[in-house]
Amino acid sequence: MSVTMAEAGTGLTIRDRVAEMGQRVLDGGQISRDEALELVNIESNADIMDLLAWANRIREHYKGNKIHLCSIVNAKAGACSENCSFCSQSAAFQTGSPRYGFVDPEPVQDAMSEAKDNSVTAVGLVAAWRGLKEGPMLDEVCDRIREMKENGKSRPDASLGLIESQAVADRLKEAGLSCYGHNLESSRRFFPEHCTTHTFEDRLKTIQFLKNAGISICSGGIIGMGEDREDRVDLAMEIREIDANVVPVNILNPIPGTPLENQEPLPPMEILKTIAVFRFILPQKEIMIAGGRTVNLRDMQSMVFTAGASALMVGNYLTTLNQPVEKDLQMLRDLGLDPDWDNDFADQLGSGSCGSKCGSEEKTVEAAVTA
Numbered sequence: 374m375s376v377t378m379a380e381a382g383t384g385l386t387i388r389d390r391v392a393e394m395g396q397r398v399l400d401g402g403q404i405s406r407d408e409a410l411e412l413v414n415i416e417s418n419a420d421i422m423d424l425l426a427w428a429n430r431i432r433e434h435y436k437g438n439k440i441h442l443c444s445i446v447n448a449k450a451g452a453c454s455e456n457c458s459f460c461s462q463s464a465a466f467q468t469g470s471p472r473y474g475f476v477d478p479e480p481v482q483d484a485m486s487e488a489k490d491n492s493v494t495a496v497g498l499v500a501a502w503r504g505l506k507e508g509p510m511l512d513e514v515c516d517r518i519r520e521m522k523e524n525g526k527s528r529p530d531a532s533l534g535l536i537e538s539q540a541v542a543d544r545l546k547e548a549g550l551s552c553y554g555h556n557l558e559s560s561r562r563f564f565p566e567h568c569t570t571h572t573f574e575d576r577l578k579t580i581q582f583l584k585n586a587g588i589s590i591c592s593g594g595i596i597g598m599g600e601d602r603e604d605r606v607d608l609a610m611e612i613r614e615i616d617a618n619v620v621p622v623n624i625l626n627p628i629p630g631t632p633l634e635n636q637e638p639l640p641p642m643e644i645l646k647t648i649a650v651f652r653f654i655l656p657q658k659e660i661m662i663a664g665g666r667t668v669n670l671r672d673m674q675s676m677v678f679t680a681g682a683s684a685l686m687v688g689n690y691l692t693t694l695n696q697p698v699e700k701d702l703q704m705l706r707d708l709g710l711d712p713d714w715d716n717d718f719a720d721q722l723g724s725g726s727c728g729s730k731c732g733s734e735e736k737t738v739e740a741a742v743t744a
């Protein structure tokens with residue numbers, strides 16, 4: 374159930390209440406779940422614009438004018454055993470999405486070179502499968518990560534699904550991985566509505582193994598799957614709890630053949646409001662707009678930064694196209710923002726630096742997350 378300003382009984386106008394919460398966050402404080410619900414239930418465009426202005430102020434306060442850029446390379450496509458309802462790569466759905474096995478070194482090296490040419494800080498190695506266990510495939514994955522690291526052009530990150538033991542996470546760390554993308558996707562309550570082949574708890578367990586290994590976490594979700602506003606707030610609260618370094622926000626791009634192919638899109642103002650509430654809940658994190666921005670926001674894409682985003686997935690997503698990188702770079706220049714070439718997330722609270730792109734998740738717009 375949602376909490377409105379009136380129910381909250383504060384006696385303040387919405388504008389005053391947003392300003393009170395915004396100033397508190399600027400001063401280093403937090404907002405509660407109930408307060409986040411107040412914000413996400415704001416309805417009028419005038420009040421939403423106030424909310425965006427405060428989110429922008431919080432972004433500038435904690436992140437300056439730097440925008441972190443990430444990209445991904447799809448290392449294994451299609452035929453995934455899982456049934457995430459937004460994903461064109463699941464074997465459970467007929468989507469016509471490409472299928473291929475784990476890639477050789479060359480395409481990965483090409484992606485690293487392209488990323489370097491576009492001044493992208495990190496490249497995420499993404500695979501459509503359930504996850505990683507010990508064995509020959511883990512050896513191959515570690516080889517690719519080592520090669521990416523030796524290439525030295527961009528930081529290697531990965532999003533390779535569920536991890537089933539501490540030993541696997543430790544191997545990835547030894548290979549040189551500093552950041553792993555693993556979206557929670559949605560709230561704990563809504564998760565079984567879009568995936569039944571693994572659980573929200575499986576995802577939390579994977580994240581714990583990675584954190585134990587000293588790997589930074591890129592974890593966010595996908596909005597527009599039919600969840601409600603309370604689910605979006607609960608997702609952000611879970612992310613605050615796990616202390617992810619980078620938080621990808623994907624917006625559903627319904628893919629024909631998936632169970633969500635006819636899902637009604639979220640209105641752009643609802644998307645921007647959600648990003649702003651994420652900034653209030655996660656003031657110091659890299660909030661990255663990933664899949665689905667072009668198709669859902671259209672001419673309003675540049676407003677994601679006003680709404681508090683501090684990072685952007687550039688280049689094509691896993692199974693859908695994005696606008697050209699040069700167009701994104703021009704958008705940043707026009708807004709007076711700078712790509713953050715050297716971002717190592719050292720200014721963030723929590724464990725460390727993620728370079729990542731976290732890709733995976735981005736991947737997804739439609740697809741989201743791998744695993």
Ligand code: SF4
Pocket residue numbers: 453454455456457460461462463500501502503534740741742743744
């Ligand atoms: S999101 Fe990932 S785990 Fe889920 S079906 Fe797609 S590739 Fe598989």
